Amino acid sequence: MTASGGARTDGPEPPTGRPVADADRLAAVRESGLPAAVDSAAFDRLARLAARLLAVPVSLVTVVDENRQVFVGQHGLSEPWATARQTPLSHSFCRHVVESGKPLVIDDARLDPRLRDNLAIPELGVVGYCAVPLATRDGRVLGAFCAIEHRPRAWSSSDLGTLLDLAAIAMSEIGHRSELARRTASEDRLRVLVSEIDHRVKNSLAVTRSLLEMQARTADDSYIREQLEEAATRVSTIALVHDRLYGHETAASIRLDDYLPRLCADLAASFGVGPEGFRIAAAPVAMPVDRVVSLxxxxxxxxxxxxxxxxxxxxxxxATDAAGDHVLTVGDAADALAQAEAGRSTGLGSRLMSALTRQFGGEATTTPDGGVHIRIPRAALE
Known part of the structure; x- marks a missing residue:
């Protein structure tokens, strides 16, 4: 429609009152991450593109909050506005776009009864004005994408269409940033939760180990004492595995040439042995976390x-052999395999090792020098 003084608006006149302060809309502004802290480079590029396509001296991407408008993207503003990148609402035409939720096209703001007293005319040189809303999918208007002339201008439908296209690009950028902010917040919450779980698991394992050791010290039967001591050792082992895996909680796989030396260093420390007590050679094989626990x-x-x-x-x-299968070898460990094969061991450790080896589809044999050699099919560790 055509308003007095050569001003045109699409849709009804903006409503009275201050819907700019609408709580739901302001919540949408906060959720967008704008204008609190924004990397303006992408929005500045869009403003420059609008100025070039429409041949205007000034173009702005604005976000309107309760008391101000912030230029998250701007081109052509004079100082001090270019540096400040914001004005109070006394200098805002964009608030009318936010209030109506519709494009606003003004040929000459000096002749428009709603705008002729706005301070943007004398201080920012706004005379011709064409703007479209920046709205979320649920219709919350965050601000406006506008083109500004310092003289009267008759805007065309093509001009308005260009701004609508650029506004859609701007909202896509805002949407991506909002989603990234939500994911970052979710990851932060998950990180805190994982840390709390880790703390509780460590405490639970430590308490369980202490109770088993205490029961072992007071047991009169040597067999029961041996089983309790072995159970305490297994709990300690699980604690060591958990501690090493916890640092990789966000990884899908773990490299064994990093993990095995660290695990063996922990085991050496538990026996009071220095690192010189181990010789470790691990291929740079990456393996899923659940497989690493079993191995x-x-x-x-x-x-x-x-x-x-x-x-x-x-x-x-x-190591990995020529067929692509994996081979684990541990020296001086043949006793564990001999007892398991002879059926003489009722210890938890030997039964667990045998069960896990079968789970992998592996084959365990002894080496001539008293070690244990376990061949594991490549597919079992993928």
Whole structure:
């Protein structure tokens, strides 16, 4: 429609009152992440593009909050506005776009009864004005994308269409940023939750181990005492595995050439042995976290067996053979396999090692020098 003084608006006249302060709309502004902290480069490029396409001296991408309009994107503003990148609403035409939720096209603001007293005319030089709303999918208007002339201008439907297209691009950018902010907040909450779970798991394992050790010290039966001590060792092993895996909680896989040396260093420390007590060679194989847990328990039992033999040095090797299968070798650990094969061991560790090896579809044999050699099909660790 054509308003007095050569001003044109699409749709009804803006409503009275201050819908600019509408609580739901202001909540949408906050959720967008604008204008609190914004990297303006992308929006400045859109403003420059609008100025070039429409041949205007000034173009703005504005976000309107309760008391001000902020230029998240701007081109052609004079100082001090270019540096301040905001004005109070006394200098805002865009608030009318927010209030109506519709495009606003003004040929000469000096002749429009709604705008002729607006301070943007004398201080920012706004005379011709064409703007479209920046609205979310649910209709919350965050601000406006506008083109400004310092003289009267008869805007065309093509001009308005160009602004509508650029506004859609701006809203797509705002949507991406909002989604990124939501994901970041969700990841932060998840990180806190994982940290809390880790703390509780560590405490629970420590308490369980202490109780088992206490029961073992007071047990009169040597067999029961041995089983309690072995159970305490297994709990300690799980705690070590958890501690090493916790640092990789966001990873889908873990490299064994990083994990196995760290696990063995922990085991050495639990036996009071320095790092010189181990010789470790691990291929740079990446493996899913759940597979690492099982493999870590197997390695821990074999290494613990070797340490109990008081070996001067325990060798641990994880390699890939010519067929692509994986081969785990632990020196001086044959006792664990011999007892399991003979059916003489009722210990938790040996039963667990045998069960996990079968789970992998692996085959365990002893080496001539008293070690254990476990071949695991490649597919079992993928």
């Amino acid at each position: 870590g328990l197997i390695v821990t039992h074999l290494v613990t067996t070797a340490m109990k033999r008081r070996s001067d040095r325990v060798t641990v090797s994880f």
